[in-house]
Amino acid sequence: MTIGITGATGNVGSRSARLLIQAGIRPRLLVRDPARLDPGTAELSEVVRGDLLDPAFLTAATEGLDALLWITPENFTAPDPLAEMAAIAAAGAAAVKTSGVRRVVLISSVGAERRHGAGLIDGLAQSEEVFAATGADLLILRNGYYFTNLFGNLDELRDGRLTTTMPADRPMPWVDPRDVGEVAAARLLAGNWSATELQAVHGPRDLSWGEVAEIVGLVIGRKVGLDVVPDDAMAAGLRQAGLSDAAVDGLVRMTSGLRDGFEPEQPRTPITTTPTTLASWVAGTLAPALAA
Template identity: 50%
Template sequence: MRIAVTTPTGNVGRHVVTMLLRAGIRPRVLARDPGRLDPGVRREVDAVAVDQRDAEAVVAATAGVDALFWVDPPSAGPDPLADYAAATKSVASAVAANGIARTVFLSSVGAEKRRGAGEIDGLAATELALDALGATVTHLRCGYFFTNLESQLDAVRAGVIPVVLPLDLPLAWVAPRDVAEVAVARLLSGGWSGRGVQAVHGPADLTWPQAAAVVSAATGRPLRAERVGDDEMRGLLRASGRPDGVVEAVMGMSTGLRDGFVPEQPRSLRSTTPTTLGSWAYEVLRPRL
């Protein structure tokens, strides 16, 4: 079985690669800089240097594969949705040109809105493009990654995480490793076809105060969530060096999902995964604080 994996050093992609290796698969990995791969992993994969926003290069890099794990690469440019559009063109071109039998796409809760959710709108556009091909594809609509807390280390150390969501709004929190397990199960299975959506919601829905309490108990540091206004959050994001386009794309992921939004896929046995926020925070976050 020939499987291609994008973003092989990312929060989910790196786990997908190692799980495929343990399953006896030598994956083809598409990376902007293969030199960033762990040397041990680098010896066990077929690495291709490719820009995922270069459609011609992606088509060439995925020739002959049976299955593809696709992640739209993150954007730090002034127009994130334009970057997502370029990545969407790449994956749609590759699936169509190479007749890729199965694609697993890393999407997000909120993509079902199709518009009005900031950066998530770029993922929605990728879903629509793959659906339009009539391809066999599973869209993984994931909850809020635990690893997002790693980009907020200063706030965690200071003991206060600013949020623009209502403090009583529960979110699905999920470990990227659990997302990878779901993705790999799909990649390795030939028993499905057509278009499908698989929610990956983690073990529990948590409000921000509940999540802060869990992280505080796991790390031994006091932590609370504090709601701030939209303009204040924009100021904090700009102060971190993000351009205005990125600020609005990030803001939209919260503001677009706070007023009565309900995920299309309800929590179920299939969407619930095992790793708890507390165990992840103890193992991963605590040593970094």
């Protein structure tokens, strides 16, 4: 089997690449900056360098692939991140069709089922649609909120605070992206899906932001207070950080679009439940970053 991976320098793609290598596969890694790859992974992979916005690169890089793990990147610093996501997904889908890639695992998100109104998640919904139209057998992984998003809160966590626009007591699925990478690798190796299938990856259990603040505080050994702020306040802070209006709108709507009675289309089941707890991830990954 020849398997390609985009996003191999990220948390999901890097984990999938490592597991495929351990399974005896030499994956083809489509990356913009090979220097960001783990040296061991790069040595045991076929590395092709290029930009996912370049249709010619994608067509050449996907030629001969049996399967592809596709991760549409979110570039918060782009003038219009949602438009960039749409362009990348369109180029990727066109390459899959031209190259005749038979199977695609697509990384998406809880909330993509809304199709519109969930900010940058709408870009993942567009990815679902354009890849479904290629004729390839498509497995869509709709994932919960990544633990790693807490890296965006490092400065305030050092001050003992955590900020969100989500109600403090509203539970939602949280997941370690490395677990998502493991599910993706397992499904790529199995190849046992046809047409378009959906599978959620929900993490070990749903958590509210109040519970997240409590868990983080317990693990790092100091109280973490939770500030629930209105959308306008969050938007103002993001603008102050230098993000464009389009980026701010996309980020704020990622939360506001999943409030007010939203329930994931895929229910939690043993299949969607993954093992890594927030507490173990904080102890092994977030706490060292906070101490740095």
